[in-house]
Amino acid sequence: MNAQPVAAITHVLFDLDGLLIDTETCYAKAYQMVAKQFGKQYTHELKVRVMGLSPKVGFEVIIKELELPITVEEFTRLGNEYFNHIVKDVELMSGAERLVRHLYDHNIPLAIASGATSDAFAIKTAKFEHFFSKNNFFKHLVIGGDDPLIARGKPFPDIFIEAMNRFDPIPETHNVLVFEDSLMGVKAALAANMPCVWVPDPVFDGSEGNATLVLKSLLDFRPEVFGLPPFESSDN
Structure with a gap:
């Protein structure tokens, strides 16, 4: 263009x-792993909605959309655990x-x-x-x-x-x-x-x-x- x-x-x-x-690839993998724990799917459509948002606001959107039975703080902890492992190989x-x-x-x-x-x-x-x-x-x-x-x-x-x-x-x-x-x-x-x-x-x-x-x-x-x-x- x-x-x-x-x-x-x-x-x-x-x-x-x-x-x-x-890191967006790393985030997507980490959030999918959190969602999978609760039998949910972190979709491309949801990824689009949260890209660029602050972590707190993004997590609120994910939790509400997927109806996850956890708080923002719990999502943050789980997401960070997965992300911190995955991001070691970031390019x-x-x-x-x-x-x-x-x-x-x-x-x-x-x-x-x-x-x-x-x-x-x-x-x-x-x-x-x-x-x-x-x-x-x-x-x-x-x-x-x-x-x-x-x-x-x-x-x-x-x-x-x-x-x-x-x-x-x-x-x-x-x-x-x-x-x-x-x-x-x-x-x-x-x-x-x-x-x-x-x-x-x-x-x-x-x-x-x-x-x-x-x-x-x-x-x-x-x-x-x-x-x-x-x-x-x-x-x-």
């Missing part, structure tokens, strides 16, 4: 789960490292805006601790799950506005490009008046959300479309 016309990009924000690191998404390194090498300020909690972020990124460390490639990490300055989760724009405001100097919203994999994240970026590249989970067809650009993979991203330095021919 062709990108909509946007101003030249000076700063970039990345979601984490399902965008830079393949970076295709094209993630190439894109981040390219933008960093060309002095584009980068940050992560994730709805995870700090503990969950640490567990998910442990295998790639150097890559995700603050002040390595990323100027800052906004971990919205337990950040007191993030009052509302996606689809509200709070996390992207806060991530933008932590750059020094603070850019204009239209100069900040957001990369997302969830529909809720796309809505949050657009609500923040920021252009958004959507790399949707295969459960989406990419026709929703009015993202600025929809791609099948980060490997398909062409920085020059947004006024960013192009990849060298050897990087393609």
